Amino acid sequence: MAPPAVARSRPLGLGWGILRFARRKPLGAFGILVVLAMVVLSLGTPKPKFGLPDLPDRPLGFELGRPWLARYHPDDFFYNRQGRLAVFEGPSWRHWLGTDNRGRDIWARLVWGTRRSLFLGIWALTMGTVAGALVGLISAYFSGVFDLLFQRLMDAIQSFPALLILLLVISLTEPSLRILAIALAFVGIPSIQRIVRSVVLSVREEVYVEAARVLGASHLRIMFRHILPNVVAPIIVVFSVGLGAVILAEAAISFVSPSSVPFTASWGLMLAEGRTVMFDHPGMVLASGGAIALAVMGFNLAGDALRDILDPRMRLI
C-alpha cells in the first residue's frame, strides 16, 4: 500500500511574497520603495566612473540621448521668454520642480544629487563597514589587552562629534568626494565595530568554534570561515540603517561648508543655496530638504524591516 500523500504547501511566488511582506511590514515596504526609487533615479544619470564616485563632466545626454529621468544636466541653464536667465521659475511641464537661483532645473539637480548621495553613502559605508567589521571581529576574537587597546581607541574616536571630525578632515585636505567618503567611513567605524564585536563575543563561545579550534584551525580560518558568516546578518542591518545616517552627514557637510566639497549637484548644497531665499522661493529648500528627509526615513525603515527578517534578536539591542 502506497504511503499516503503528504500535503506539501506550495512556496509563495515572488509577487505574493512581496505582497505579504508589504502587509506585515508596511513601513518597511515603504522604506524599501524609497530606496528602490533612489536607485532608479540614480540610474537615470550617467554611470559613475569605476572606483569612488565622481561626477563625469559630460552628461549622459551627449552619449545616450537625454537622461530620461534627470532630463537635464545639473548645470544646464535656461532662459525665459524675455531672454533672461530663468531664475526661480515655478513648476511647469518643462521644469517639474521649477528652476533655482541660477536658472537650473531643480528636478535635474535633485536627481543628480540622489546619485551623489546614494553612491557616496554606499562607498563610505562599505569602507566603514568592512573596516568596522574587521576591527570588531579581531578585537573580540583575541580579546584581552588587544581588545582593551582597540576599544579605548574607538572610545577616543567616538568622543569627538562626527561632524567636527568631518569638518576637520575636509578643511585639512583638498575638497574631494574621495576624501569625504573616507572621512565618512572613518567616523562610522566605532559604532559598526561595537555591534560586530558584541555579536562575535557570543559567537566565539559556540561549540562549533571550539571544535574548529580543537581540530587545529588557524585563527584566520576560525575568524573568517566560522565566525564571520554568523555575524553577516547584523552587518547587513547595520549597513542599511547606517546609509541614512551617512546621507544625512554628507548633506550636512555640503550645507555647512559648501566650498569644502566639489561643487556638484548635492542635496546639502541645494539646501545651502536655497536657504537665503526660502521664504520667497521655497522650491530649492523644499525639494532638497524633502529628499534628505525621505531618504533618511526610507533607509531607516528599510533597515528596521531587514533587521526583523534577518535577526529578530537585534530588536532588543
Place this chain on the structure above:
Amino acid sequence: MGESSYWERFWRRKVSRRRLLRGAALGAGGLAAAALVGCEEEAAGPPPPQPTVGPGGIPSIPSGLYFTPTPAPEGSRGGMIRFFGYDALVFDTLDPHQTQFGPTYNGHASIFSKILMYLSHDTLEKAPDLAQSMPEVVDEVTYVVKLRPGVKFHDTPEVRQNFPQVAGRELTAEDVKFSWERQKSRGEIVNPQKPRAILYYRSSQYEVIDKIEVVDKYTLRVTLKEPNVAFLHYLADSNAFIVAKELVDAAKDEMGEPRRMVGTGPFIWGELVPLNRMVMRRNPNWFGWGQPELGRPWVDGWTSFFFADYATHEAQFRQKRVDVLGSTEDADQVVKLKEAIPELNISQDPPTSGWVNSRFKVYCSPFNDWRVRRALHLAIDRQLMIQGMFRGHGVLQPPVGRAISRWALPEDELARIPGYRMGPEREADLREARQLYDAAGRPPIRFAVADIPTYIPSYAGQLVVQLKRVLGEDADIRQEPRTPLNYVQIAQGLLRGCEEIPMIIGYDNGWIDLDDWVYPYFHSRGAKNSFWEQPPGTSTFDPELDRLLEAQRRETKEEKRRELGFQIQRYLLGMDLKTPGKVASPDELSKRKAVHARLDYIAPQGITVWWPYLKNRTAWPWFGNAHWFAIVWLDRAHPSFQGRPS
C-alpha cells in the same frame, strides 16, 4: 521679486532723498576745506561726484569722501564698529610689502600709513597722509617729499616689549627710504642671500626710482630713471605702506607675524582669530592727518567678522551685532531687508575694482594659439556670468576696471567690442568663436578655478555647459583639477610648466592707476607677468605692447595718457589701433602675444544697508581703506542705537 511695490513706496519718501542730495551738496562745498583729513594744503581739485539715483531708485553713492564728515560729539565717542569682512581670512603673508591678498592689506591700512592717500576713486584726487604737503615736482624726474614731523609709531606694552626701539619712535625719512628700497631691490637690501623676490608684487612701481636721497630727517629727494607720471600714484597706492626697518626679520626677509604689525596708522593691531574675526584698537597717539586735536579715531576700534554665509550675516545685522550689511549675490535680499526695516540707510555701492578674470600661459598648448584664446573670449557669456554669479548685480569688465572710470574703456565703446556686445552682433561673435575653435583643431580645453569667492567655483559647471553650447557639445572642455585651488596653489602653479593650470579662472583685487592695471601684468619686466615662459627681463614679451606701456608712463598730458590707456586696452582685446571699432586682422592678431592673454569678465556691484546710527560711512571699490574708520562714529543719541549690544 516685489521690486515694483518696494520702489513705489521708496519714491513716496522723496523727502529723505532730497535730504540726502542736499547733504551731499553741502558736503561737496565743504570738501575743499577737507578739515577732517587735514589736507588744507591740497589745491582745489575737480568737484566731487554726487550721489545719483541708480536703477530701481537705490541711491548710487560715489566712492570716498563725497560728503563732509560730521565730527563725533563727545557723548558719541567710543565703541567698536562691527562689520562683515574677509580680513580674518589670512591666506597670505601679513608682510605689507609681500602680500597680494586684498583683505590682508585692508587691515594694514589701519595700522600703517602711506605718503599720500586717495580721497576718491572717481576723481582720483590725492591728499597727504604722512607727507606734510603734496610732493614738490622739481622737474619731470625729481620729486621732493616732506614728511609731517612728530608722527610716532604705535606705543603699547606689547610693542615696547617686542620692539623697544620702535615703540613710540618718530617716523623719519629713513623709514620711507627703507620701505621703498626694500621693494625696489625685491628684498635684497634686507637679505642679499635669501630675498623673497618673487613676492614683491609691487616692485615694478619702485624700480622706476634711480636714487633716494635723505635730505634731512623729514625730507627725501627722489630721482626717477625716466619720467613717470604714475609716481605720485605709487605713493598713494592702496598698499604703499611705510614700515620701520627694525620690524623686518632680516634672516627671513619677512615681517609676517602679528607682533610685527606696528605702524603709524589710526589703529593698533588687536587680535586675529583666523576664519572668525580681526580686531583693531584705537591709536590714542595718532597724528590725525595733521589735526590730532580732533581726537580721531572716534571709535575704540573695529572688528571685522567673517561669516560663511549671507543668512548668518543678515541675522547678525538684524541683531545689530554688525552695523553694515552688504551683498552682491544676495543683493535682492538686502533690498527686501530695507523694505522690512525702512529706517535703514541703503546704497548701491560703486562696482568693485576687483574682478573675475582668467589668464593663460600663452606658451602652453592649446593657449599658445591666439585662435583658441579669442574663441574663448568670444564664446564666454559675460552677461550670463553676471546673472549666474551675482544675480544681475554686476558690470562688464574691460582690461581696466569699470570702477575706475577715468581709465576704463568707455562703456559705449565696450558695448560694441566683440565678446562684450549683445543682440544680433552677439550671434556673429558666437559663430566666429566656433569657426576659430574649429580652425584651431578643436583642442581639449582644461581650466582650473580659484576656491574663493565661492561664486567662481560654483559657476564652473555652468561655464562648461555654456561653452559647449557655443563650441559644440563634443568640445572637450572640463575643469581640471576638479577641486578648486587656493591662491597659494595658483601662485605656485603659475610659476611651473604647462602641466599645471595653463588656464585659471579667479578673482583679482583690482587697482587704481592705469599703470597698475596693465604694466605689472603685461610688460616684459612686469612683476605679475606670468603669461609667458621667459623670466621677466630676459627678452621681450610683446614689443608693441611694451612700447605702449612705457609711453603711458611718460605721457604727462592726462588726456593723451588716457587715450594711450584706451589703446592698450584695445590692443589687449584684439582691436585695430588705427581704425577704431575694427577688429585687427588675423595676421596682426597672430603677432600679438598679449592678445587675450588675460580675459576680463565681470565685476560685482553690491547693495549695502547700514543702521542710521553709523555715521560717516564711506564706500570704496576695493580693499585697503580701513584707515577711513578713523572718521566713522556711532551716534548713541540716534533711536536706532537702542538695543545695539555692546
